[in-house]
Amino acid sequence: MLESLVTSKTRIKLLLKFFSHANSGYLRSLAKEFDESTNSVRVELNRLTEAGLLVSEDDGKTKLYKANTSHPFFEEIKGMVSKFLGLDDLMERIVKRMGEVEAAYIVGDYAKGIDSGTISMILIGKKLDQHYLDFIREKTYEKVQRKVEVSILTTDPGDIQGILVYGK
Template identity: 35%
Template sequence: MLHQLVTSKTRLRLIVKFFLCEEETYLRRIVREFNDSANAIRVELKRLSEMELITGRPVQNRRYYQVNKEHYMYVDMNRLIRNYVQWDQMQELLEETEWQNVYMASEEQPPHGLEYIVEVEEDSQEAGKQVLLGENIKVTFVPPDTVHTMAQTLIMIHRFDLGAADVKPQLS
């Protein structure tokens, strides 16, 4: 349904990314991640900034963006997006798994619906496993070397800080 309301694929990807991955990011990183043109992303970042759904701040020669938690629609938008991607169910699944990073396939409506790619250790029992969340969200568990060779564009939505000693990733 959300993909019908937000008809720009780039804007929808940005909205999902910013609401699920609340860390700051900048244009060039998004361009690499989305495998999209800088101009298309710049236009959508400008629109989201004008709507005040995201905020930007300059740091040296870059502008860093993140979701605007102070926006009057933040709570409602957050709930809508998390329902759309079944984030609560995904969190439950991840609590049972040792994972490193979570990606979302860039196509918002592939033939089977949305798709999460969960990066797990090479020797994990979860590697290669596929699970369905509801009727239309596929979750695939893959080792790091597979993530880097996947043909589809993957959008980072949660990252595990490997520098944190023995701390399980926190999901918001």
């Protein structure tokens, strides 16, 4: 979806980085993270800044870039990025069907805005359906082509397992 609207792979990486979470970054660290040249990252950072989608602030001799949360399209772009990553649908389905989920968190690379191909989640609750978890992990991989790792923290006093980690 995003690839048909945005033709620059570097620009897509930057949008995913800055609009998936409240992330910030420096030119050189972004180039290293994306395994891209500093010039190609600089060009896209300049384009996104000129469009008003990113803001930069001087931090010594370097510039720190982050999403412009006051831009009129900030929420829409953030929503598109979230849908592109499949996180909205994933979280909603898991929370609805897993049982008594008290809290659900995305952690790891995705929480940092890095698309490593693995989504790490923590679910906290009682009587969570671990069979459904195995099923949804497979379906999620088919749908969004990302591995899902889920850690379950139970709040059920009768459950002595406490923490279960599921991954593929």
